[in-house]
Amino acid sequence: MEEIIHIYHTNDLHSHLEHWPSIHKLLTERRRWHEEAGDEVLIFDIGDHMDRWHPLSDATRGKANCRLLNEAGYDAATIGNNEGITLPFEDLDSMYLEKSFELLVANLYKPDGSRPAWAKPYYVYISKKGTRIGVIGVTVNFARFYEQLGWKLADPIDELKKCLAELKGKTDMIILLSHLGIHDDELIAGMFPEIDVILGGHTHHILHEGKEIGLTLLAGAGKHGYYTGHVTVKMHEHSKQIINKRAILYDMNEAEKTENEQQMADRYYAEGKKLMAKTVAFLPEELKADPLEHSALSKMLTQALREWCDADCAFMNAGMLLHGLKRGEVSQFDLLEICPHPINPCTIKLTGAELKEVLLQTLDEKWPHMQIKGLGFRGTVMGVMEYDGIEFRKERNVQQILINGVPLETKKHYVLAIPDMFTFGRFFSEIYRAENKKYWLPEFLRNLLEWKLSSIYK
Numbered sequence: 001m002e003e004i005i006h007i008y009h010t011n012d013l014h015s016h017l018e019h020w021p022s023i024h025k026l027l028t029e030r031r032r033w034h035e036e037a038g039d040e041v042l043i044f045d046i047g048d049h050m051d052r053w054h055p056l057s058d059a060t061r062g063k064a065n066c067r068l069l070n071e072a073g074y075d076a077a078t079i080g081n082n083e084g085i086t087l088p089f090e091d092l093d094s095m096y097l098e099k100s101f102e103l104l105v106a107n108l109y110k111p112d113g114s115r116p117a118w119a120k121p122y123y124v125y126i127s128k129k130g131t132r133i134g135v136i137g138v139t140v141n142f143a144r145f146y147e148q149l150g151w152k153l154a155d156p157i158d159e160l161k162k163c164l165a166e167l168k169g170k171t172d173m174i175i176l177l178s179h180l181g182i183h184d185d186e187l188i189a190g191m192f193p194e195i196d197v198i199l200g201g202h203t204h205h206i207l208h209e210g211k212e213i214g215l216t217l218l219a220g221a222g223k224h225g226y227y228t229g230h231v232t233v234k235m236h237e238h239s240k241q242i243i244n245k246r247a248i249l250y251d252m253n254e255a256e257k258t259e260n261e262q263q264m265a266d267r268y269y270a271e272g273k274k275l276m277a278k279t280v281a282f283l284p285e286e287l288k289a290d291p292l293e294h295s296a297l298s299k300m301l302t303q304a305l306r307e308w309c310d311a312d313c314a315f316m317n318a319g320m321l322l323h324g325l326k327r328g329e330v331s332q333f334d335l336l337e338i339c340p341h342p343i344n345p346c347t348i349k350l351t352g353a354e355l356k357e358v359l360l361q362t363l364d365e366k367w368p369h370m371q372i373k374g375l376g377f378r379g380t381v382m383g384v385m386e387y388d389g390i391e392f393r394k395e396r397n398v399q400q401i402l403i404n405g406v407p408l409e410t411k412k413h414y415v416l417a418i419p420d421m422f423t424f425g426r427f428f429s430e431i432y433r434a435e436n437k438k439y440w441l442p443e444f445l446r447n448l449l450e451w452k453l454s455s456i457y458k
Contacts, residue, residue, distance in 0.1 A: 001237040003129045004039040006030070007175065008230055011046035011201030012223040014082065015054035015065065017268045019225035021258040024072045026228055026250065031073060040127040045069060046201035047080025047139060047179035050095075052087075052444075053340035053378050055272025055333055061091035064272075066099050076102040076123060078137030078177040080202060084108070085142055086342040088442040089150035093118075104137030104177055106159040109152040122163050124171060129237055134171035136163045139179045140202050148441045156180055157188070164192060172240040173233065175199065182220065189213035196242060197231055210247025219247040226252055276333035281453040289324035289338070291317075291383030292368050297324055301339075301445065302386040304452035309347045309440055311417035313355075313390045313403050315362060319372070319383030320419065320445060330453060339446035340378040346420040347438045353410040354430045359390060359401055361428055375421045419445060 008027055013020070027043055034041045050065040052058040057065055062083060069077060083092060096103050096118040106121035115121070122136040138156035146153040160176070167174065173196050178185050181203035189198060193215045200207075204223040210231070211218040221229040227249040234243040258264070287297040298318040306314035322338050350358065362385045370382040391402040401408040408414075418431070420439055426432050 002243065003127065003131060003235045003237045005127065005133070005233040005235065006034050006039055006041045006230065007197065007233065008043045008228060009046060009199045009219060009221060010225065010228055011221050012048045012080065012204050013225050014048055014051035014223060015057040016224035017054065018265045019252040020068065021261040021264045022252050022255050023225055023228055025258040026255055027072050042125060042133070043074045044177055044199055045074055045077035046177050046199050047078050048082045048201060049077065051082050052342050054269070055276050055336055056268050058336055059272045059275035061087055062095040066096055070100045074101045076104050076135055076137070076177065078105050078179055079139050080179045081140055081142055082342065084139060085145040085149060104135060106136055106138050106163050107154040107156045108139065109154060111150065111152050121159065122167065131173065131235060131240060132171045134167045134174045135177065136160060136174065137177040140181065145439060145441065148439060160188065160192070164194060173242065185218050186213055189216035189218060197245065199229070206249070207247065208249050217245045217247060221249055228252060273333050276331060276336060278332050279329045280332060280335065280450045281330045281457040283325060283327050283330055283457055286327045287325045289321040291319040291381050294318065294384060294386060295324070297321060298386045300452055301449050302388045304448040305345055305417045306388045308448045308451065309345050309417040311347050311415040313414065314388045314417035315390060316386050316419055317367065317382045318386055319379045319381050322379055332450065335446045335450055339449060341376050341445065343376045343445050344420045344443060345417060345440040345445065345448060346423055347415050347417050348431060348434050349413055349415055349436045350430065350434065351410065352408045352412045352414060355414050355416060356401055356408055356410065358428045358430050360399065375424045377421055
């Protein structure tokens with residue numbers, strides 16, 4: 001006799017709710033079909049379901065995403081970096097209080113070593129036929145950022161070892177919810193053959209029919225709800241030995257649409273917009289912005305960046321602002337629309353020689369039209385560079401740099417404020433290699449713009 005276990009999975013939705021009604025429809029219908037057939041069904045999310053570019057996620061600090069997972073009948077989820085390091089401590093600590101699913105993240109702790117009340121390292125599901133299915137969750141090891149927000153993040157591989165040791169002899173099948181990325185998933189499959197299925201996320205990898213490494217089946221469903229994953233496991237009912245495993249993806253662009261899908265997605269957005277209607281400033285005139293042109297608004301944000309971080313100087317790409325602000329009331333939603341990135345301020349201490357090298361590189365003509373993806377950036381192109389406390393002056397065909405009106409001194413140390421995006425990508429080697437970086441969490445650039453606008457236009 002065979003037992004069939006159906007496992008559905010999503011990952012890296014990033015609050016792109018355009019396909020969510022169809023995903024909800026697929027999951028709830030499939031659960032009903034399989035259960036009527038006597039099969040087992042488990043539904044998991046592998047993290048980054050929430051992304052604060054969406055007004056509903058930002059306004060509710062992810063609680064709306066938790067509600068959506070509840071409504072779709074998820075059995076468990078883990079967190080991604082968007083849940084973990086884009087929310088202040090108190091917001092993440094309260095995000096899942098009304099969940100109706102298990103939140104599994106083995107490597108997240110409070111500073112005192114205790115686990116948050118809403119999280120577990122693993123959970124063992126018992127099927128109707130008595131099969132013990134152990135499910136473990138781990139998230140990507142951005143320990144430095146978690147620590148600044150008040151959390152302690154342990155190494156995911158170390159925590160996985162502990163979980164597997166505790167589960168030894170207590171399960172018939174083990175599933176890992178991994179928001180680590182495809183490279184780590186492949187390593188884990190080689191290291192821990194006792195893991196039967198790894199459901200992956202973080203690197204947005206698409207595995208249409210899964211990937212087998214040794215005895216382990218890897219699965220991944222891309223990003224933004226474009227796909228929903230389905231892993232089918234057949235087991236011998238009595239011996240509990242796995243007979244076979246297979247993975248497929250459902251293209252949500254081709255799936256049967258729920259009625260009024262676009263209207264439902266629009267309602268999610270409108271709900272968030274309404275919640276973010278608080279006025280932060282009143283502009284006497286329009287403030288224009290264009291990524292390819294210098295503007296008063298982008299200069300204002302660069303100035304706010306330097307002042308907030310108490311730095312000697314600052315630079316920022318104008319592409320951070322997607323467009324300008326109209327005359328009149330400016331709401332929190334308006335600032336989210338023009339600056340949707342989960343990007344934090346960062347300061348870095350450089351010698352004058354290092355700073356000079358970085359600043360000369362910013363003059364390269366490649367930057368304005370360079371297309372950027374990832375690193376928290378939610379725009380399209382880099383845009384021109386804006387500066388505060390930095391002046392370029394050519395004398396006798398030699399480029400001179402002044403910091404706050406004084407010629408740059410090569411041996412002096414300076415504190416430079418930048419968007420943290422520049423520390424993750426290999427844009428400037430001096431910044432990428434530098435060790436003395438300070439990330440100013442949990443504020444985003446739009447929070448600094450709100451602070452600056454409200455102080456100017458009271």
